[in-house]
Amino acid sequence: MKALSLLALGSLSLLPLSSHAVPLNDDFNLLVDLTLASDYRTRGISQTQNDPAAQAGLTLAHNSGLYAGGWSSNVDFGGGLKTRYEVDYYAGWLWQASEAISLDLGYIKYAYPKESQFNQGEVYAILGAYGVKLAAYYSSDAPGIDSQQSSLYSYVSYETELPFDSGLKLRYGTMDFKDPHLYSASGHGDESYREWEVKLTHDLAGVVLGLSYLDTDLSQTQCLSNWGFKDVCSATVVASLSKSF
Numbered sequence: 001m002k003a004l005s006l007l008a009l010g011s012l013s014l015l016p017l018s019s020h021a022v023p024l025n026d027d028f029n030l031l032v033d034l035t036l037a038s039d040y041r042t043r044g045i046s047q048t049q050n051d052p053a054a055q056a057g058l059t060l061a062h063n064s065g066l067y068a069g070g071w072s073s074n075v076d077f078g079g080g081l082k083t084r085y086e087v088d089y090y091a092g093w094l095w096q097a098s099e100a101i102s103l104d105l106g107y108i109k110y111a112y113p114k115e116s117q118f119n120q121g122e123v124y125a126i127l128g129a130y131g132v133k134l135a136a137y138y139s140s141d142a143p144g145i146d147s148q149q150s151s152l153y154s155y156v157s158y159e160t161e162l163p164f165d166s167g168l169k170l171r172y173g174t175m176d177f178k179d180p181h182l183y184s185a186s187g188h189g190d191e192s193y194r195e196w197e198v199k200l201t202h203d204l205a206g207v208v209l210g211l212s213y214l215d216t217d218l219s220q221t222q223c224l225s226n227w228g229f230k231d232v233c234s235a236t237v238v239a240s241l242s243k244s245f
Helices: 220-227
Strands: 030-037 053-062 066-074 084-095 099-110 120-129 132-143 148-161 164-178 193-204 208-218 236-244
Touching: none
Parallel strands: none
Antiparallel strands: 030 053, 030 236, 053 066, 066 084, 084 099, 099 120, 120 132, 132 148, 148 164, 164 193, 193 208, 208 236
């Protein structure tokens, strides 16, 4: 199997000032997120070979909008790779112009114990307005086939409430790499791919039930040549349970 040359990173939604946050004092709030999912998919790619994942996050937020925290999930990249966990550290500033308009700026460090060649950092900016989000994540040290390279992940999403404590989220994203890595059966190399998600949620006594449909425009050949498996990039349905407090 060809060694993993690309990693789809980070499922953080980065909501440090959630209404579920626990106030510690007049200035600081603490947010804990716990999730069980039937698959860990981020940027359209499975990080667990389509197996379930347990995830947890902890964010400390200041009333000024500054925040810092960490997030972790089990992973399985196969191919004899030893890492079994992804651990992310992040810090940023969330500016809430109004209830409907916000700007989130920050930095994430992705770490993979026992496989440090996959570690990388990203700076990000997320502009939210009336349920619509425009986001960009840039890395100057993304893992490449022979060396580090730059990458840019961007997406547009829309989120709205539905009746009966339910919600709908739509997302369309693009992953761009500096160098061509996505090789088809003909040998042609592409520098980018597209991914999308449709997600329904329902709040049941404080536990959020989620059901997502995810897909990418990657062929099985492109998926196999870069991630070592044909089925980690294809269409799937992911079920999840999440609790924030």
